[in-house]
Amino acid sequence: MDRLQGKVAIITGGAGTLGAEDAKMFIDEGADVIIADMNEELGTKVASDLGDHAVFSLLNVTDEANWDAIFQFAKEKFGPVNVLVNNAGIGDKPSYIKDVDIDVWNKVLAVNLTGTLIGIKYAMKYMKQTGGSIINISSIIGNIGLARAAAYSASKAGVREITKTAAIEAAELDYPIRVNSVHPGWVDTGIVPDVMKQIAISKTPLKHMGSPEDVGNILVYLASDESKFATGAEFIVDGGVLA
Ligand code: NAD
Numbered sequence: 001m002d003r004l005q006g007k008v009a010i011i012t013g014g015a016g017t018l019g020a021e022d023a024k025m026f027i028d029e030g031a032d033v034i035i036a037d038m039n040e041e042l043g044t045k046v047a048s049d050l051g052d053h054a055v056f057s058l059l060n061v062t063d064e065a066n067w068d069a070i071f072q073f074a075k076e077k078f079g080p081v082n083v084l085v086n087n088a089g090i091g092d093k094p095s096y097i098k099d100v101d102i103d104v105w106n107k108v109l110a111v112n113l114t115g116t117l118i119g120i121k122y123a124m125k126y127m128k129q130t131g132g133s134i135i136n137i138s139s140i141i142g143n144i145g146l147a148r149a150a151a152y153s154a155s156k157a158g159v160r161e162i163t164k165t166a167a168i169e170a171a172e173l174d175y176p177i178r179v180n181s182v183h184p185g186w187v188d189t190g191i192v193p194d195v196m197k198q199i200a201i202s203k204t205p206l207k208h209m210g211s212p213e214d215v216g217n218i219l220v221y222l223a224s225d226e227s228k229f230a231t232g233a234e235f236i237v238d239g240g241v242l243a
Contacts (some may be wrong), residue, residue: 003224005030008078010070012036012061012119013088015043017189018137021212022085022219027053032078035072036081037088038105061088061115067122075126082132083223084123086116086159089137091191092152105151112155113162124175131176135222136163138181138240140238156183160234167232178231180222184215185238206239 007024013019014035023033024151026052035050037043038061047056057073059066074081089112093104116136124136141149142156162182170177186192186200188209217234221227 001028002030003220003226004083007031007083007223008034008074008081009085009223010034010036010074010081010198011036011085011087012059012115013137014085015056017041017191018184018187018212018215019085019087020046022087022216023047023050023054025213025216025220026083026223027051029224031083031223032076034070034077034081058225059088061086061119062110064118064121067118071122071126080130081123081126081209082130083135084119084127084132085137085219086119086136087135087137088112088115089155089191091193092149093146094193096148097150100150108151109155109158112152113158116159117162120162120179124166124170124173124177127177128173128175131225132178133227134163134166134177134179135219136179136181138163138183138234138235140185140241141233142185143183143236144241151155158209163234164232171231178222180227180230180232181234182215182218182222183234183236183238183240185210185236187215203242204239205242208239210237210239 011019015037035043035047035056043056047054053155136159138159139156141153145153167179186209
């Protein structure tokens with residue numbers, strides 16, 4: 001299959017469960033991929049298992065000083081970047097707002113929301129001439145909220161809104177860049193604690209959690225030119241989750 005032939009993608013959080021699956025699916029469709037993650041050991045292994053079309057690069061999404069280097073590294077290795085997947089994310093420490101720990105709140109917002117914002121900023125800088133697709137990983141929790149996860153819900157709602165803003169700005173500035181968000185429901189990965197899994201299934205009308213491939217299929221579409229008329233949109237893949 002060659003739906004992504006000639007594409008060069010940076011996937012943040014690429015060492016994690018969803019990011020690594022997305023990288024595999026992108027490569028199967030002909031792309032070259034930078035696995036950008038803070039976890040050097042896992043990221044190096046993921047990239048090496050994927051073969052010559054993947055390479056690891058250390059990235060902390062919250063540190064703006066890292067971002068020029070990663071776009072330049074990608075260009076030297078594979079060519080100009082035309083897909084950025086802002087996928088790096090962390091979960092909340094479960095607590096009611098009445099007990100919220102502001103340090104945890106700030107950390108979740110920094111990685112999930114500010115990290116995505118900085119990624120968009122640098123994708124605009126590096127993709128404004130060649131064009132491309134920015135895919136921001138939100139969550140259905142960003143649409144409906146979740147008790148004891150205020151920071152996570154707020155961060156993912158923020159990702160939804162900056163996606164729409166960035167899409168309008170790119171169009172206003174005549175940058176050939178599309179920006180969309182993906183909102184997975186409950187997917188069986190390490191970010192979902194075991195205690196949440198039965199609750200997750202009970203809230204999902206399709207009665208099972210999603211798989212990383214269920215999410216990856218949407219990402220392949222958004223990275224490809226098949227989605228050339230989609231921008232500022234949110235793509236929900238959640239088995240029909242109920243609030
Ligand atoms: P995961 O924990 O397996 O992967 C997350 C990756 O992000 C890890 O490799 C981690 O090292 C990396 N990371 C964390 N902080 C970082 C930083 N500051 N800079 C760079 N990398 C960093 O989680 P996952 O389930 O694969 O989730 C991936 C994305 O999908 C997250 O944004 C998550 O919120 C979102 N999501 C997941 C689900 C789900 O049910 N699994 C549902 C909705 C949305």
